[in-house]
Amino acid sequence: MGGNWHEGAGAPDPADRDRLLARAVSATTSGILITAADLPDNPIIYANDSFCRITGYAPGEILGRNCRFLQGPGTDPGTVARIRAAVTEGRGVRERIVNHRKDGSRLCFDLVISPVHDAVGRLRFFVGVQNDVTRQVEAEEALRAGEARLRRAERLEALGRLTSGVAHEFNNALTPILSLTELAVRDVPPGELREDLEVVLRAARAARGVVQRLLAFSRPEPGEMRAVPFAEVVADATRLLRPGLPEGVRLSCPEPAGEFPVLGDRGQLLQLVINLLGNARDAVGPGPGAITLDLAPAELDGLGAEALGLRPGRHVRLDVADTGPGMDAATQEHIFEPFFTTKGPGEGTGLGLSVAHGLVTGHKGAIAVRSAPGKGTVFTVHLPLAAGATDGPEGQSRGEEPRGKETGTADGAHSGDRR
Amino acid sequence: MARILVIDDDELVGRTIARVLTRGGHEVVTATGGAQGCALFDAQRPDLVLSDLVMPEQSGVEVVRELRRRDPDMRIAVLTGGESFGVPLIDSLGPLKVGAILRKPFEIADLLGTVDALLAAPAR
Ligand SMILES: Cc1cc2nc3c(=O)[nH]c(=O)nc-3n(C[C@H](O)[C@H](O)[C@H](O)COP(=O)(O)O)c2cc1C
Ligand SMILES: Nc1ncnc2c1ncn2[C@@H]1O[C@H](COP(=O)(O)OP(=O)(O)OP(=O)(O)O)[C@@H](O)[C@H]1O
Numbered sequence: 428m429g430g431n432w433h434e435g436a437g438a439p440d441p442a443d444r445d446r447l448l449a450r451a452v453s454a455t456t457s458g459i460l461i462t463a464a465d466l467p468d469n470p471i472i473y474a475n476d477s478f479c480r481i482t483g484y485a486p487g488e489i490l491g492r493n494c495r496f497l498q499g500p501g502t503d504p505g506t507v508a509r510i511r512a513a514v515t516e517g518r519g520v521r522e523r524i525v526n527h528r529k530d531g532s533r534l535c536f537d538l539v540i541s542p543v544h545d546a547v548g549r550l551r552f553f554v555g556v557q558n559d560v561t562r563q564v565e566a567e568e569a570l571r572a573g574e575a576r577l578r579r580a581e582r583l584e585a586l587g588r589l590t591s592g593v594a595h596e597f598n599n600a601l602t603p604i605l606s607l608t609e610l611a612v613r614d615v616p617p618g619e620l621r622e623d624l625e626v627v628l629r630a631a632r633a634a635r636g637v638v639q640r641l642l643a644f645s646r647p648e649p650g651e652m653r654a655v656p657f658a659e660v661v662a663d664a665t666r667l668l669r670p671g672l673p674e675g676v677r678l679s680c681p682e683p684a685g686e687f688p689v690l691g692d693r694g695q696l697l698q699l700v701i702n703l704l705g706n707a708r709d710a711v712g713p714g715p716g717a718i719t720l721d722l723a724p725a726e727l728d729g730l731g732a733e734a735l736g737l738r739p740g741r742h743v744r745l746d747v748a749d750t751g752p753g754m755d756a757a758t759q760e761h762i763f764e765p766f767f768t769t770k771g772p773g774e775g776t777g778l779g780l781s782v783a784h785g786l787v788t789g790h791k792g793a794i795a796v797r798s799a800p801g802k803g804t805v806f807t808v809h810l811p812l813a814a815g816a817t818d819g820p821e822g823q824s825r826g827e828e829p830r831g832k833e834t835g836t837a838d839g840a841h842s843g844d845r846r
Numbered sequence: 847m848a849r850i851l852v853i854d855d856d857e858l859v860g861r862t863i864a865r866v867l868t869r870g871g872h873e874v875v876t877a878t879g880g881a882q883g884c885a886l887f888d889a890q891r892p893d894l895v896l897s898d899l900v901m902p903e904q905s906g907v908e909v910v911r912e913l914r915r916r917d918p919d920m921r922i923a924v925l926t927g928g929e930s931f932g933v934p935l936i937d938s939l940g941p942l943k944v945g946a947i948l949r950k951p952f953e954i955a956d957l958l959g960t961v962d963a964l965l966a967a968p969a970r
């Protein structure tokens with residue numbers, strides 16, 4: 428027998444040793460099983476109490492069966508194949524395997540199987556030891572998810588640095604192009620030259636529009652900070668989008684359970700919801716299909732907040748779900764990057780979600796996506812609720828000093844004018 | 847008709863603004879940095895200053911602070927082409943009593959409108 432006994436005065440005799448070891452097996456918090464290798468399908472002939480406690484099965488539901496009843500949809504077939512090979516060859520094996528408790532919940536085992544032979548070397552039994560490592564596995568998964576989120580955030584920040592630098596240069600370069608062409612158009616008499624200059628002017632204004640969207644991604648303009656009823660913003664966005672929807676597409680937005688005041692810029696928040704709705708509309712296409720909005724309070728505790736990269740506290744959660752084609756993981760990895768689009772030329776510039784990301788971040792919120800090919804898509808936005816929510820829509824604007832008149836926003840974009 | 851000092855490190859932008867304002871009937875002097883701007887300010891005593899925000903040697907915020915020391919009541923507007931990443935300069939303008947923030951590139955009407963509105967108001 429393996430293990431080490433102290434030999435000498437007071438050492439237990441062989442019968443006591445077996446009794447003591449049996450007691451150790453029943454007292455340990457690890458699961459311990461014995462299977463009969465020479466019976467058909469290697470059935471369980473012993474299970475300690477810890478095994479029953481961990482898995483939630485009664486002894487009567489276990490004994491006489493093969494252990495594979497613990498496996499389920501979360502179990503990796505490769506792991507099972509390796510165990511099968513070892514058991515078939517009578518070898519020992521150690522694997523981390525995903526099982527399920529009787530109630531269906533996920534159970535991660537560190538499983539060690541060792542063969543037991545009789546005096547003439549014939550394989551008779553297997554002993555299995557199961558340690559419950561579910562908590563460790565969950566912690567590792569959370570860490571990995573956090574790292575992936577951080578990597579994405581770093582990539583977006585690097586892109587933000589790049590785009591804001593480019594945008595700054597272009598805004599300067601566009602200033603003479605736009606203003607001097609405008610002056611020239613006034614001076615030149617009607618004719619071909621003037622028409623040409625007007626084309627230059629239109630192109631310069633279009634370029635300005637693109638640059639502004641880039642800036643919205645990299646660093647949202649400070650804009651206004653007021654308590655904005657987010658429920659109204661969402662209603663406004665649906666009102667704007669609904670008329671353009673094809674017959675077969677249903678847009679539903681259940682009555683929200685409150686105003687959900689969010690500290691921010693109403694124009695920017697509207698832009699955010701419109702960008703998400705626009706993508707959902709494009710995804711559903713001519714239909715039939717559905718776009719479903721949901722607005723609900725979300726109290727984020729430490730763990731929930733950390734998973735989203737947010738501060739704990741009261742938030743509002745907006746879900747924008749569509750029954751469109753969905754996205755694979757590779758696509759999802761890039762959707763928030765500027766100019767990433769799967770839409771044809773002239774149909775999308777790939778700025779909608781990068782702007783949405785910039786706006787959400789500027790409002791100290793988080794945006795996430797859940798999607799799979801053929802399963803539709805859900806975008807989820809979390810925004811912190813305005814503290815106290817005492818000041819209404821006309822609440823105090825940010826900053827002690829009036830910032831003065833702001834002009835020069837292009838193409839009817841929201842201008843933060845507040846003299 | 848007013849005398850306007852334009853400070854922008856981008857010479858082409860400075861020339862453009864000068865051209866537009868001159869056509870609008872104003873007299874314009876241009877500088878490409880804070881030091882030159884302050885010297886011109888002392889020499890010319892303009893009615894209004896337009897200063898860029900992001901400049902290599904001295905930021906627009908520093909330039910405005912310098913000008914405020916010389917003349918607490920001067921009419922000042924700030925130009926910006928959008929800021930590079932990092933601490934937003936625009937947020938530190940608050941206490942400097944800047945009359946307007948003009949975003950590049952602007953429409954001529956925006957530039958002239960902003961300038962006229964500032965000139966119409968009494969110097970503070
Ligand atoms: C002693 C012993 C303990 C085992 N414990 C587990 C277990 O806890 N969880 C599990 O999924 N499989 C366990 N197995 C493996 C399954 O019984 C089986 O060998 C495995 O599913 C591969 O065979 P199969 O492909 O015929 O199912 C154990 C096997 C032995 C011999
Ligand atoms: N609801 C959705 N369903 C499926 N794919 C989506 C959805 N939303 C976004 N995507 C994918 O993400 C890409 C990027 O979206 P984004 O809004 O940034 O740009 P765009 O819609 O392509 O162009 P733009 O918004 O500038 O018009 C889309 O091209 C599409 O592939």
Ligand SMILES: [Mg+2]
Pocket residue numbers: 702705706775778779780
């Ligand atoms: Mg889009």
